[in-house]
Amino acid sequence: MSQQNTRNFCIIAHIDHGKSTLADRLMEYTGQVAKRDLEAQMLDTMDIERERGITIKLTPVRMHYTKDGVQYTLNLIDTPGHVDFNYEVSRSLAACEGALLVVDASQGVEAQTLANCYLALENDLEIIPVINKIDLPSADVEGTKKEIEDAIGLDASAAPLVSAKEGINIRDVLDSVVQLIPPPVGDESAPLKALIFDCQYDNYKGVIIFTRIVDGTVRIGTQIKMFETPGKLFDVTEVGIFAPAMQPVDCLQAGDVGYICASIKTVSDTKVGDTITDAKRPCAQPLHGYKEVKPMVFCGIFPADGSKYNDLKDALEKLKLNDASLTYEPDTSVALGFGFRCGFLGLLHMEIIQERLEREFDLDLVTTAPSVVYKVFTTQGEQLFIDNPTKLPPPTLIEHIEEPIVKAEVYSPPEYVGDVMGLCQDKRGTFVDMTYLDKHRVKLTYDIPLNEIIYNFFDSLKSRTRGYASLDYELKGFATGKLVRMDMLLNGEVCDALSIIVNEERAYARGRQMAEKLKDAIPRQMFEIPIQAAIGNKIIARETVKALRKDVLAKCYGGDITRKKKLLEKQKEGKKRMRQVGSVSVPSEAFMSILKIDD
Amino acid sequence: MYSDYSIYIHIPFCKKRCSYCGFSSCTDFSSVSAYFDKLFEEIDRYADPSKPIYTVYLGGGTPSSVPTHCMDALFAKLRSRFDMSQLQEMTVECNPESASAPLLECLMRNGVNRLSFGLQSVNDATLRKMGRLHTYADFVAAVDRAKAMGFDNLNADLILGIDDNAEQFLRSVQTATDLPLSHISVYALELHEGTPLYRQLDGTLPLSDDDMADMYDMAVAVLAAHGFARYEISNFAQTGRQCKHNLHYWQEGRYFAFGASAAGFVGDVRFTNCWDVDDYLRLPVDKLRAESSVISLSEQANECAMLGLRLQQGLSLSQFALRYGKDFFTFFDQADRLRQQGFLAVDGDFVHVPSDKFYVLNSILTDLLQLD
Numbered sequence: 001m002s003q004q005n006t007r008n009f010c011i012i013a014h015i016d017h018g019k020s021t022l023a024d025r026l027m028e029y030t031g032q033v034a035k036r037d038l039e040a041q042m043l044d045t046m047d048i049e050r051e052r053g054i055t056i057k058l059t060p061v062r063m064h065y066t067k068d069g070v071q072y073t074l075n076l077i078d079t080p081g082h083v084d085f086n087y088e089v090s091r092s093l094a095a096c097e098g099a100l101l102v103v104d105a106s107q108g109v110e111a112q113t114l115a116n117c118y119l120a121l122e123n124d125l126e127i128i129p130v131i132n133k134i135d136l137p138s139a140d141v142e143g144t145k146k147e148i149e150d151a152i153g154l155d156a157s158a159a160p161l162v163s164a165k166e167g168i169n170i171r172d173v174l175d176s177v178v179q180l181i182p183p184p185v186g187d188e189s190a191p192l193k194a195l196i197f198d199c200q201y202d203n204y205k206g207v208i209i210f211t212r213i214v215d216g217t218v219r220i221g222t223q224i225k226m227f228e229t230p231g232k233l234f235d236v237t238e239v240g241i242f243a244p245a246m247q248p249v250d251c252l253q254a255g256d257v258g259y260i261c262a263s264i265k266t267v268s269d270t271k272v273g274d275t276i277t278d279a280k281r282p283c284a285q286p287l288h289g290y291k292e293v294k295p296m297v298f299c300g301i302f303p304a305d306g307s308k309y310n311d312l313k314d315a316l317e318k319l320k321l322n323d324a325s326l327t328y329e330p331d332t333s334v335a336l337g338f339g340f341r342c343g344f345l346g347l348l349h350m351e352i353i354q355e356r357l358e359r360e361f362d363l364d365l366v367t368t369a370p371s372v373v374y375k376v377f378t379t380q381g382e383q384l385f386i387d388n389p390t391k392l393p394p395p396t397l398i399e400h401i402e403e404p405i406v407k408a409e410v411y412s413p414p415e416y417v418g419d420v421m422g423l424c425q426d427k428r429g430t431f432v433d434m435t436y437l438d439k440h441r442v443k444l445t446y447d448i449p450l451n452e453i454i455y456n457f458f459d460s461l462k463s464r465t466r467g468y469a470s471l472d473y474e475l476k477g478f479a480t481g482k483l484v485r486m487d488m489l490l491n492g493e494v495c496d497a498l499s500i501i502v503n504e505e506r507a508y509a510r511g512r513q514m515a516e517k518l519k520d521a522i523p524r525q526m527f528e529i530p531i532q533a534a535i536g537n538k539i540i541a542r543e544t545v546k547a548l549r550k551d552v553l554a555k556c557y558g559g560d561i562t563r564k565k566k567l568l569e570k571q572k573e574g575k576k577r578m579r580q581v582g583s584v585s586v587p588s589e590a591f592m593s594i595l596k597i598d599d
Numbered sequence: 600m601y602s603d604y605s606i607y608i609h610i611p612f613c614k615k616r617c618s619y620c621g622f623s624s625c626t627d628f629s630s631v632s633a634y635f636d637k638l639f640e641e642i643d644r645y646a647d648p649s650k651p652i653y654t655v656y657l658g659g660g661t662p663s664s665v666p667t668h669c670m671d672a673l674f675a676k677l678r679s680r681f682d683m684s685q686l687q688e689m690t691v692e693c694n695p696e697s698a699s700a701p702l703l704e705c706l707m708r709n710g711v712n713r714l715s716f717g718l719q720s721v722n723d724a725t726l727r728k729m730g731r732l733h734t735y736a737d738f739v740a741a742v743d744r745a746k747a748m749g750f751d752n753l754n755a756d757l758i759l760g761i762d763d764n765a766e767q768f769l770r771s772v773q774t775a776t777d778l779p780l781s782h783i784s785v786y787a788l789e790l791h792e793g794t795p796l797y798r799q800l801d802g803t804l805p806l807s808d809d810d811m812a813d814m815y816d817m818a819v820a821v822l823a824a825h826g827f828a829r830y831e832i833s834n835f836a837q838t839g840r841q842c843k844h845n846l847h848y849w850q851e852g853r854y855f856a857f858g859a860s861a862a863g864f865v866g867d868v869r870f871t872n873c874w875d876v877d878d879y880l881r882l883p884v885d886k887l888r889a890e891s892s893v894i895s896l897s898e899q900a901n902e903c904a905m906l907g908l909r910l911q912q913g914l915s916l917s918q919f920a921l922r923y924g925k926d927f928f929t930f931f932d933q934a935d936r937l938r939q940q941g942f943l944a945v946d947g948d949f950v951h952v953p954s955d956k957f958y959v960l961n962s963i964l965t966d967l968l969q970l971d
Binding site for chain 2: 524525526527546547548549550551560561562563564565567568569571572575
């Protein structure tokens with residue numbers, strides 16, 4: 001297949017604007033999948049993706065389409081739809097020459113659309129606006145076109161008007177792809193140069209690299225190497241395309257999208273964004289745009305049942321096989337026992353991993369409050385990276401602490417600007433910029449400490465703007481902050497799993513909220529339990545769980561002692577399931593309850 | 600006393616089911632005679648005339664609601680199959696509306712010397728609400744009839760937490776102490792799934808635990824002031840009028856049990872009969888035990904603590920050591936800690952839970968007992 005007849009493209013859309021449905025329709029129309037086999041939204045293969053309507057793992061697919069007697073090969077590369085995975089999005093965009101920008105005719109342009117659209121423009125992609133959901137009574141086609149022109153500056157006059165759900169005008173989309181998106185322009189005879197845009201682990205084949213061949217050719221037997229993992233050579237055992245199931249082919253050439261297997265044991269050897277080349281005839285320069293992906297958010301994950309530690313370990317190992325951005329190391333807590341300190345790209349990534357551990361591996365988990373990485377400068381002149389509050393050195397040894405700051409962009413209808421600004425200020429944000437994108441949309445830019453973002457920012461934003469605002473952020477750098485460790489004491493003893501690093505001025509409010517939450521979550525016991533929040537030796541908040549008073553007044557059934565015994569056994573079982581912090585029994589839910597604090 | 604046997608007999612029949620009731624009961628009186636036939640069959644099968652009987656208790660249901668000829672036959676059966684020469688106490692549960700003069704006469708001639716009335720509340724509105732068939736006046740009349748007949752050991756059960764407010768409950772307690780009763784039981788309302796009250800209240804008790812505990816405290820004080828001393832968490836009696844049958848339970852005594860849902864402890868075996876009256880009637884006499892298990896000596900020691908600590912006086916340390924071959928504080932490895940923390944106290948030969956810690960007995964037991 002000559003490059004002239006190949007089109008590589010992706011679909012950009014806000015959540016719920018119909019990206020996956022459109023992809024399904026394209027596949028159906030080109031005969032890639034029979035309609036009856038089409039489980040709703042083919043491309044989103046993980047249960048969680050399907051339920052949340054978001055794409056996490058990328059799945060490319062190859063389609064064939066004939067126009068004016070010429071057969072074209074269309075490679076559709078799906079993109080994740082969340083800010084946590086921005087880098088992954090940028091790499092899959094880099095594998096394409098064009099993008100379909102899907103906009104819901106009843107909703108208009110949204111933040112995620114814009115953010116990804118800008119990424120696409122940065123990658124010099126040809127962008128084709130597609131207006132979806134035209135069948136809805138609330139669809140405003142003309143308004144949406146105008147918005148696309150005003151907000152993004154794209155000509156939307158010829159945009160295909162479709163209903164992916166109803167299968168209306170799908171052909172227009174395919175025609176536009178063929179006509180407007182330029183073919184790849186790689187050099188087939190040049191040394192191999194291929195982009196890794198995703199990878200997957202397979203028990204039999206090892207790592208399966210999802211790749212876009214920029215220059216050259218790769219086939220079975222080619223010895224390859226990557227720029228970011230110097231010294232490691234691999235012999236290609238299989239190359240293939242996505243049809244959409246993996247289908248081996250003889251070779252992949254410049255312009256192709258496909259996969260490579262080379263008996264690679266671990267995904268950490270195949271870094272997304274890295275360049276593959278021929279070990280014997282390497283290209284001179286790697287492709288632009290590679291970035292080392294570092295976890296931004298950390299939390300402790302412990303099995304609710306301590307005996308399940310090894311199960312949790314196995315599960316994390318398995319997830320890690322497919323997810324190089326997940327990090328974990330063993331951690332111990334006095335309150336929670338043995339577990340792991342895990343690192344994630346962001347909050348959604350964290351939630352997804354937690355959910356997969358619980359669902360796919362059937363584990364009950366106790367997680368600690370998410371934390372960011374702090375740069376701690378000690379009086380000895382050392383610089384430490386601390387992502388776990390319990391590892392923070394004592395205040396006397398700390399010279400100062402720096403915290404990560406993000407550049408946050410909030411897209412909101414103008415009527416909520418005041419609420420959004422109020423929230424950003426509450427969250428210690430520094431105002432940077434405000435731009436009216438059109439009369440319906442304002443972009444607010446703030447520098448905000450990441451630890452404020454991970455603490456309830458998104459939920460507060462949604463509730464203050466009735467769900468209309470959206471958020472995008474990227475790490476900007478570090479700044480000195482007045483940060484302290486706040487401990488929670490139960491009956492006078494520090495519960496390590498509840499410690500957090502917090503801005504000093506915030507500590508009072510947080511301490512009070514946490515104490516209140518714990519008071520509700522810890523059942524009354526044989527004695528009164530003081531719950532205190534403390535910075536060092538200073539108590540900043542206090543609540544009390546009163547002693548239990550009525551656990552015995554019930555009637556003892558005549559001589560039915562067995563029944564009575566069973567009740568006590570049940571009570572003992574319940575107590576066993578709780579964590580012991582000194583003399584206090586704390587249910588697992590209590591640890592989780594402090595994660596859900598409303599402002 | 601420990602070596603003696605008691606007998607519990609369950610009479611499940613009720614004219615009407617109370618809205619809160621979670622006991623095994625039956626409103627179909629057409630099966631009364633079949634039930635008594637089965638009861639006699641069960642007594643014949645399991646009776647042991649070599650064991651002198653210490654106390655007998657007829658509970659329900661409403662034992663007073665069945666025809667007197669059935670009662671006569673039942674007592675005759677007991678006398679024919681057991682050694683009743685040492686009998687100290689024989690209690691029958693009665694409802695005010697069914698404790699008629701002929702019934703009371705029947706009980707008297709059969710040697711019943713203690714009656715336990717289900718009063719529940721003195722407030723007629725509350726009684727109506729919970730589906731009771733009697734008024735407070737009916738209760739007073741029944742007590743008068745019983746006194747006139749010569750019964751001088753009378754108990755009334757009250758329910759804590761079913762009246763609309765604390766004042767109404769305390770009025771019940773206060774009023775009960777003015778009547779010619781020797782014993783008063785106060786049980787906290789429990790919601791049992793499947794009962795009308797459970798559905799009515801959506802599974803949530805109307806009063807908080809703290810309110811219930813406060814009301815209980817006030818009840819204890821009122822009862823004490825009127826000569827009813829607490830001897831067990833829910834039981835209050837005038838001097839010498841503690842219920843011997845119940846004390847027998849609390850002191851790990853042995854007892855036969857007959858009837859649907861009845862639970863017994865014979866030799867080292869605890870058993871519970873099938874719950875449903877229909878099952879009880881249908882199953883062959885050898886298959887009536889729905890559950891039965893051998894209680895090892897160390898389990899018995901656990902039970903002894905579990906039950907004995909419900910008593911105000913607690914349990915006898917010397918008796919414990921004698922029966923189970925180990926000192927109480929050696930047997931229970933948490934006992935010392937609990938004593939140091941004030942959850943257990945020793946007074947002469949008795950270990951007991953201090954009054955102000957009675958509330959958390961279940962938690963104390965959970966810590967103390969070796970339940971595994």
